[in-house]
Amino acid sequence: MTASTPRAALILPGGGARGAYQVGVAKALAEYLPGPASPFPIIAGVSAGGINAAVLASHAADLAHGAARLERFWGNFRCDHIYRTGWFHNLGTGLHWLAAMTLGGLGVANPKSLLDNAPLGELLARELRTDGITENIASGRLEALLITASGYSTSQAVTFFQGREDIREWALYRRAGRRTRIGPDHLLASAALPLLFPARRIGREYFGDGGMRHTTPLSPPIHMGADRLVIIGTRDAAQDPEPPACPDYPSLGEIGGYLLDVIFMDYLTNDLARLRRINRTLSLMTEEQRRRTELRPIESVLIQPSRDVREIATRHMHRIPASVKTLLRGIGAWGPGRLPSYLLFEAEFCRELIDLGYTDGLAAKDEVLAVMGD
Numbered sequence: 001m002t003a004s005t006p007r008a009a010l011i012l013p014g015g016g017a018r019g020a021y022q023v024g025v026a027k028a029l030a031e032y033l034p035g036p037a038s039p040f041p042i043i044a045g046v047s048a049g050g051i052n053a054a055v056l057a058s059h060a061a062d063l064a065h066g067a068a069r070l071e072r073f074w075g076n077f078r079c080d081h082i083y084r085t086g087w088f089h090n091l092g093t094g095l096h097w098l099a100a101m102t103l104g105g106l107g108v109a110n111p112k113s114l115l116d117n118a119p120l121g122e123l124l125a126r127e128l129r130t131d132g133i134t135e136n137i138a139s140g141r142l143e144a145l146l147i148t149a150s151g152y153s154t155s156q157a158v159t160f161f162q163g164r165e166d167i168r169e170w171a172l173y174r175r176a177g178r179r180t181r182i183g184p185d186h187l188l189a190s191a192a193l194p195l196l197f198p199a200r201r202i203g204r205e206y207f208g209d210g211g212m213r214h215t216t217p218l219s220p221p222i223h224m225g226a227d228r229l230v231i232i233g234t235r236d237a238a239q240d241p242e243p244p245a246c247p248d249y250p251s252l253g254e255i256g257g258y259l260l261d262v263i264f265m266d267y268l269t270n271d272l273a274r275l276r277r278i279n280r281t282l283s284l285m286t287e288e289q290r291r292r293t294e295l296r297p298i299e300s301v302l303i304q305p306s307r308d309v310r311e312i313a314t315r316h317m318h319r320i321p322a323s324v325k326t327l328l329r330g331i332g333a334w335g336p337g338r339l340p341s342y343l344l345f346e347a348e349f350c351r352e353l354i355d356l357g358y359t360d361g362l363a364a365k366d367e368v369l370a371v372m373g374d
Contacts (some may be wrong), residue, residue, distance in 0.1 A: 007143070008372055009226035010040040010056070011218065014047025014211045014264045015234030016193065016342030018309055020077075020350035022052050022232045023070040024357020025303050025364075029230070030064035032365050037141055038063040039372060040230070044146040044159075044221045046210035047264070049232075050190040051124070054182060057145040058132030073127070074350045081123060082345045083115040083197070085321040113198040114327060115343075117188070124184035133162055133182060143167075145182055146220045148210035149189040152199060157213035159220045160186045160202075170223060174213060177220065193342070195256065211263035218271045218300075227296060228371050231272070232357075233304035235265040253328060257339035272302060299371045303364045305356060312356075313341035316349035 012022050033039050038060040045053025052070060059066030079085050136142035144163025151158050157175050161167065162182045170177040180186065189200035189207035199206040211217075218229060250258075279297050282290055290296075317340050320328075328340065 006228060006373065007042060007224075007226045008040050008228040008230065009042035009044060009221035009224075010038075010053070011221060011229055011231040012043075012045040012049030012053045013217060013231070013233060013268050014049050014191070014209065016048055016260070017077075017344045017346075017350065018234035018341060018353065019048030019052055020074045020353040021234055021305055021309070021357040021360075022049060023067060023074050024354035024359070025232045025361035026052070026056060026063070026067040026357075027071060027354070028358050028361025028365075029368065030067050031362070032369070033063070033372065036062045036064060038066070041141075041143040042146070042221045042224055042226050043142070043144075044148070044217075045190070046148050046214055046217065047191045047193070049234075050147045050210065051187050053145060053147065054128060054133065054187055057136065057142055057182075058129040060132075060136040060142040061139075071354060074354060075347055077345045077347050077350050079321055079324060079343070079345045080119060082120045083117045083324075083343075084119065085323055087323045089116065089323075113192075114196050115324070117191075117197045120191070121184055121188055124187055128184060128187075130181070130183055137163060144224055146177075146224070147182055147186045147190050148214050148217070148220065149186065149192075149200075149202075149207035150210055150213040151205050151207055153205045155213065157210065157215070158207070161220075161224075163224070167224060175216070175219065177223070193260065196343070209263065211260075211267065214263075215267050216271050216274075217268050218275055218298075222298060227298050228373070229298060229300040230368060230371065231268070231300065231302045233265055233268065233302055234309070235261060236305045236308050238308065253339050257342070260339070260342055269302075272300060275300060301364065301367045301371045303357075303360055303368075305353075306360050306363070307356060309341050309353065312352055313344050313349060316344055316346060316352075319346040319348060320344060 038056065043053045043057045055070050056066040059069060133145055144161050144167060146159050146161045148157055148159045155174065159177045160180045160182060161177055162180060169179055185200055185202055189202055190210040192199050192208045194208055194212060199208045275298055278295060282295060282297050320340065
């Protein structure tokens with residue numbers, strides 16, 4: 001492709017178990033976008049969205065097949081496929097946190113996380129077709145796969161990318177792009193939800209969830225030349241109503257769920273609003289003025305849940321293993337709210353989100369086709 005050739009990017013932000021929604025949307029996209037090859041030469045993901053992105057990139061030759069493979073995974077998940085749920089392990093984790101806080105770390109190593117996602121690492125090592133990513137780049141079906149994680153030492157949003165040889169690394173303020181061969185470690189680093197899952201070491205630095213520092217999530221694919229963006233969010237657009245009375249003081253778990261909402265969706269919506277302001281400004285300029293700015297108009301569509309995912313999660317919360325419920329109660333996170341919906345990797349919840357994503361994806365057909373130019 002030349003620099004002037006239109007490029008479409010699929011952008012998949014994080015959302016923990018809410019990532020199942022993206023699978024349903026991808027399934028719908030495969031039904032009406034030209035195929036069978038993926039029409040997205042650039043695929044970018046963060047956290048759970050990064051895992052979805054890697055699978056779709058590995059099956060870029062057949063978008064429908066990639067979506068079907070994701071549906072099989074998500075539609076059969078249990079929490080113990082993602083993190084350890086045994087009583088012995090989780091009781092030990094709770095006692096470890098208690099001892100560390102009570103003794104001030106004396107004689108007790110600092111705990112790394114509330115939950116251990118080693119089972120997810122084993123699943124990725126067993127099932128991810130990294131060779132497929134390489135093959136699709138070599139064949140020209142895929143230009144780049146981008147996975148973003150947050151560096152704890154450098155305080156940077158680092159976008160690890162695997163792509164065409166002519167794509168250069170970059171370094172901007174608090175943002176960097178590093179060429180690599182994407183593997184399970186990069187996906188685990190990007191999905192290391194703060195405090196919930198352990199950070200992952202890559203090279204000389206530990207990395208956590210990409211959403212923490214990814215304040216401009218649209219910039220990496222745009223940096224690579226994308227001018228058509230299809231974004232699949234994991235939170236509905238409705239504003240929460242004002243409470244009828246002053247609620248109880250927010251628990252640690254409620255604050256944690258609030259912060260996850262911020263890092264997964266607020267940065268994205270703010271960046272999207274900025275992009276649309278730039279588009280409006282460019283539309284008021286002459287062609288000569290636009291050339292001087294070195295900016296270009298970017299078409300975009302955001303597909304997001306038409307229903308409140310928290311309400312769906314509330315009906316399935318009883319499926320979370322008892323040992324995990326106990327840990328969540330300990331930090332005030334059990335009950336209707338944000339945090340359980342990020343950890344509810346249970347098939348029944350995931351299937352309902354896949355169905356919702358499929359319905360919303362079909363409803364967005366005209367908008368998607370308009371952005372894609374079809």
